[in-house]
Amino acid sequence: MATQDTTPATATLTGRSVIGPGIAAGVIAALVMALVWSIVEALQGQGFWSPAQLIGALYMGTAVVAYPFWSAVLGIVTHLIIGAIFGVVFAALMRRVESPGLQAAAGLAYGAVIFLVMTYLVLPWADPVLFVNVDPGWFFLYHLVFGLILPLGLPIRRQIARRAVARSTAYTRP
Numbered sequence: 001m002a003t004q005d006t007t008p009a010t011a012t013l014t015g016r017s018v019i020g021p022g023i024a025a026g027v028i029a030a031l032v033m034a035l036v037w038s039i040v041e042a043l044q045g046q047g048f049w050s051p052a053q054l055i056g057a058l059y060m061g062t063a064v065v066a067y068p069f070w071s072a073v074l075g076i077v078t079h080l081i082i083g084a085i086f087g088v089v090f091a092a093l094m095r096r097v098e099s100p101g102l103q104a105a106a107g108l109a110y111g112a113v114i115f116l117v118m119t120y121l122v123l124p125w126a127d128p129v130l131f132v133n134v135d136p137g138w139f140f141l142y143h144l145v146f147g148l149i150l151p152l153g154l155p156i157r158r159q160i161a162r163r164a165v166a167r168s169t170a171y172t173r174p
Helices: 015-043 050-065 068-093 100-126 128-133 136-170
Strands: none
Touching (some): 015 068, 015 136, 050 068, 050 128, 068 100, 068 136, 100 128, 100 136
8 A cells, every 4th residue: 555745845845835825925025026116216206107117118118108007017917927936936945944034034035136137137138128227226125125025925835735734644545
């Protein structure tokens, strides 16, 4: 008779325990980051929607000025999708880290790495309008906010894994 390994470590490898919470954490972190960025831009006189419009320039280039609404919509959707992807990767990387302090430190480091990759490797060719219009110092801080929020999804992931383990051990074959 084959036995099923139901340790928490193997249960956290399931897609359901990483993907859903990772998407949720990434979207929430992206929303908080975007909100902070938008507030700072509004306070500096650039307009609340300017960050979303600059992200939308990925598709529209300099035509972002002619279509501010659609560039903002495209920017918001793009930012949330990218945040969700980064959230899933983070949840997968953190599947065995239990300490909230380590999770927060890892989230900050992850946000810093995302800043470096996006700012210096992706934006110059993918969205030059955003690249030339963003202040690197502020942009770094926004990504730290993103990284700090990400670990909030990890308790959800662990709770799903524990439920899966409990269900699998509760069922016995006749």
